[in-house]
Amino acid sequence: MTTNRLLKILVLNALGFALFFSWYLPANHGFWFGVDKSIFYWFNDRLVTNKALLWLIAITNFRPFDGVALLAMGALYLSFWLRETPEGRRRMLAIGIVMLLSAVILNQLCRFIPVSHASPTKFFPHVNRVAELTGIPTKDASANSFPGDHGMMLMIFASFMLRYFTRRAFLIAVAIVLIFATPRIMIGAHWFTDVAVGSLSVVLVGMSWWLMTPLSDYLVNTLYRYLPGKNKPSAK
Template identity: 50%
Template structure:
């Protein structure tokens, strides 16, 4: 219990420290400088390179979200396919709880009293991806905080790190970086929407779920009530 308490305390302190340093500082302090630097760096590239327009435009198309889902599915299935029947059952239940957690924490994030338009709706005289691309894409959000895609990816990372392996967890970390990047590269999100907003929500949510015994109790409860896997 002591070790679990230490982990619970650590991740809650991380969330409070990161969010407070962003929320309480005037104009978000040094975080705004980071956000502006990253936004203008990629916005300048969009305005002067057709390759950047096409690449960032494609990765912000709704269809590209399927690539992230496929990548996560491949990692999860690679551990599922060779597992015993008992382990497969456990992984299915874990996956179900993971989906419920994603829905719940996304709603928690929406409840944060912060309404923050994306950079493309904040700054003037900028390049807009939707005006430069010849296909449908996304470059704005009326309320971009916290970053929902980043949050989903972080939740996946936490689950697979604990219930699959540290290698799966590292893949999850790679997915967070790679699949959340197009959002702030296009200006649809601020960098801190992901690495402050999503990280804070994920840290608090997963700390209470993983390190208080709630998840383990839920796993046992579902295991007793759900039907066994078919052996056919």
């Protein structure tokens, strides 16, 4: 690993820790609480006055809608898959497996973060709940919403797009993050900072050490060589 690559990793780690501690250290989370509260009530107050917004938030937080996010990510991945050679597709399969393993491991490591708080719909009294207003069993509350796991999974996907594919693919993946992570904030199942601070800081630190060192390449190359199926590289 080059000195320049190590410097980039350290910068990303510094950004991640600075972001997290700017929220974690101040009493009552400092200015972040005001940001969180303002964003929550902006949407929550409008649930009873704007029916179009209410139903948009309800539909985009209905559990089956999560499948749309998977379809969006799958379509982006498929666009590269269709242009690849058989050997390239085998490598993409290895990258996909590593991506899933990375998401599972990072999600489990988040259990060690010394933060546990309820979503704003459980924190603030007398709030509007989308599930009650519409009768749709939406994801509108969480007993422990930090960090935002949904947003984190989307960000990990975006990180892999940048590392193994193209900048254009990364920008599309960022759009997917914004489109599919925002509804959780709009409905009050997550604070804004669950995603903008929690998810992002975890990904900045975790994915930098994983994707910018030889670790991920080593696992991808190992799977590429030893996965069963066709187009295995010949042994040297």
